[in-house]
Amino acid sequence: MAAHESTGSWITLATDGSLVVPDHPYIGFIEGDGVGPDIWAATRPVVEKAVDKCYAGRRRIHWVELAAGEKSHRDSGQWLPETTLELLRRCVVAIKGPMTTPVGEGIRSLNVALRQLLDLYACVRPVRYIAGVPSPVKHPEKVSMVVFRENTEDVYAGIEWPAGSDEAARVADFLRDSFGVELFPDSAIGIKPMSRFGTERLVRRAIQYAIDHGLPSVTLVHKGNIMKYTEGAFRGWGYELAASEFGDLTLSEAELLEKHGGVKPGGRVVIKDRIADSMFQQALLRPDEYSVLATPNLNGDYLSDALAAQVGGLGMAPGANIGDACAVFEATHGTAPKYAGLDRINPGSLILSSVMMLDHLRWAEAARCIEKALEKTILDGIVTYDLARQMKGAHEVKCSEFAAALVDRMDAP
Numbered sequence: 001m002a003a004h005e006s007t008g009s010w011i012t013l014a015t016d017g018s019l020v021v022p023d024h025p026y027i028g029f030i031e032g033d034g035v036g037p038d039i040w041a042a043t044r045p046v047v048e049k050a051v052d053k054c055y056a057g058r059r060r061i062h063w064v065e066l067a068a069g070e071k072s073h074r075d076s077g078q079w080l081p082e083t084t085l086e087l088l089r090r091c092v093v094a095i096k097g098p099m100t101t102p103v104g105e106g107i108r109s110l111n112v113a114l115r116q117l118l119d120l121y122a123c124v125r126p127v128r129y130i131a132g133v134p135s136p137v138k139h140p141e142k143v144s145m146v147v148f149r150e151n152t153e154d155v156y157a158g159i160e161w162p163a164g165s166d167e168a169a170r171v172a173d174f175l176r177d178s179f180g181v182e183l184f185p186d187s188a189i190g191i192k193p194m195s196r197f198g199t200e201r202l203v204r205r206a207i208q209y210a211i212d213h214g215l216p217s218v219t220l221v222h223k224g225n226i227m228k229y230t231e232g233a234f235r236g237w238g239y240e241l242a243a244s245e246f247g248d249l250t251l252s253e254a255e256l257l258e259k260h261g262g263v264k265p266g267g268r269v270v271i272k273d274r275i276a277d278s279m280f281q282q283a284l285l286r287p288d289e290y291s292v293l294a295t296p297n298l299n300g301d302y303l304s305d306a307l308a309a310q311v312g313g314l315g316m317a318p319g320a321n322i323g324d325a326c327a328v329f330e331a332t333h334g335t336a337p338k339y340a341g342l343d344r345i346n347p348g349s350l351i352l353s354s355v356m357m358l359d360h361l362r363w364a365e366a367a368r369c370i371e372k373a374l375e376k377t378i379l380d381g382i383v384t385y386d387l388a389r390q391m392k393g394a395h396e397v398k399c400s401e402f403a404a405a406l407v408d409r410m411d412a413p
Contacts, residue, residue: 008062011092017324019092021361023059028088032097033070034335035345040097042347042403047354049407050366050373059363064091069099069110080110085117088326095329095357097350098336111330112158115151120321120328121198122205123149125304126356132378133312134390140311142288146215147307148206149300151321153198154230156297160190194230194296199237205322206294207246210269215291218242218250220273221299234296235273242271276303283307308332315345315386318352320360329357343398346384348374351406373409377402380409 009022029044031037044063051059066084073079088094101109114120125147129140137143161167168189175181183189203220210218220239224232242250246269253272256262264270272290274282276299282290283306295303308317314333321328331349339345351374358367378387381394382405388396397405 008060010090013092013325019361021363023055024062025093025361026064026091027061027357028064028066028091028094030066030068030084030094030096030099031071032331032335033100034098034337034340036069036097036099036331036335038339038341038343038345038399039331039347039350042399043095043350043354046351046370046373046403046406047358047366049410050358050369051363053410054363054365054369066091066094066096068096068114080113080117088114088118088328092326093329093357093360094326095350095354096331098331098334100335100337109158112156114328115321116157118321118323118326118328119152120323120326121150121152122202122322123147123151123300123304123319124209124322124356125149125300125308125317125319125332127304127307127311127317129311130316130375130378132375132381132391133316134387135311137284137310139287143283143307143310145283145287145290145307146206146209146292147300147304148202148209148292148294149304150194150198150202150234150295150297152297153194154297155190155192156301157191157193159193160188163188192227192230194234196233196237199234200241201324203238203241203294204245206292207242207250207269207271210292211246211249215269216264217270217272217290218292218294219279219290220271221276221279221293221295221303222273223276223299225275231276231296231299238273238294239271279303280306283310304332312348313386314349315384316348316352318349318356320353320356322360327357327360329353329360343400344385345399346386347399347403348384351403369410370406372411373406376409377406380405 008024008026011025012020014020031040051061066087068080068084072081099110128144163186171189172183206218220235222231222235224235250269250271253270256264256270308314317332319330319332330353333349336345355367355370382397383394384399384402385396388394
């Protein structure tokens with residue numbers, strides 16, 4: 001439905017950057033490719049039911065469909081029309097399914113394009129265990145972390161040239177002539193930019209989240225022992241930002257030990273840092289010692305997926321791309337084309353992303369309503385095939401049937 005055909009109102013931003021959300025907001029949606037239409041068709045009625053049940057008609061979402069991906073390309077020849085970007089900016093908040101990204105060739109990643117063109121610099125992925133979900137680890141209930149992954153820089157900036165190209169040869173010549181760097185002649189070349197500006201705004205958002213939610217620590221995850229001037233700088237800039245902007249509310253791990261004997265003072269957030277490979281071990285061996293992780297782009301991609309595996313996989317992993325002007329909530333898994341149109345895929349990732357979206361709107365009652373219904377549905381053994389094959393006595397249902405079971409179990413807080 002086009003925005004002008006319904007009776008909603010636009011979300012706006014206050015002078016301090018906070019959202020001003022009307023009771024009948026326009027929210028953008030992109031179905032996505034592959035299984036995207038399946039999981040969106042399951043998610044939409046769940047969100048609408050929760051909003052209706054909690055607010056009894058006082059609040060309602062007016063959905064605005066946004067053209068992107070394969071459906072848009074079929075209709076208009078454009079993968080990501082400029083009108084879609086304009087509407088996303090106007091909506092301020094949107095939700096999307098997965099979109100196709102060919103590996104090694106073809107169109108640019110639409111996900112990366114959205115993040116960069118809309119400056120959605122923080123990829124936020126909360127990872128926590130939902131009772132009843134099968135897990136490969138002994139104590140998945142100890143995992144409760146929120147990953148803040150920088151979303152616009154690092155190798156994901158897409159600054160690269162293929163092996164054998166004139167561009168790669170020119171860059172190789174420049175590196176050799178200017179810096180004495182010798183590369184193999186058949187090298188593909190990429191550049192890894194990381195800035196103080198990009199790091200600081202990501203770490204600022206992570207620390208503020210920890211403060212707002214009463215969480216004990218923020219851990220800077222990096223590979224600064226090897227990449228000293230990029231990831232090492234990420235670590236250094238993160239500590240400097242914490243001290244300069246949150247000095248009364250944070251302290252470093254070293255200060256915690258030296259000045260407080262390892263006992264955290266009330267109301268303070270401990271700033272830690274961990275080498276990326278060590279953090280992977282910590283995530284398995286001591287997950288309950290970490291609450292918020294702030295990471296460069298590539299590290300965060302790996303780590304958030306690994307954490308999701310500990311609590312049920314990407315089918316149960318929500319995510320959002322958030323900037324200062326707008327936010328896009330999304331399923332974190334791929335398009336799974338072999339399951340497209342089969343009404344079989346787990347919609348949990350997109351449903352949980354809608355929970356994040358409702359919290360972002362400050363509609364917490366509806367968010368908790370969905371969470372409770374989701375947990376009850378899983379504890380009742382009603383799950384899609386990906387979870388059913390790992391659970392004894394589970395009742396396997398279709399994607400749409402899982403959503404219907406969830407709606408049936410909703411109770412307003």
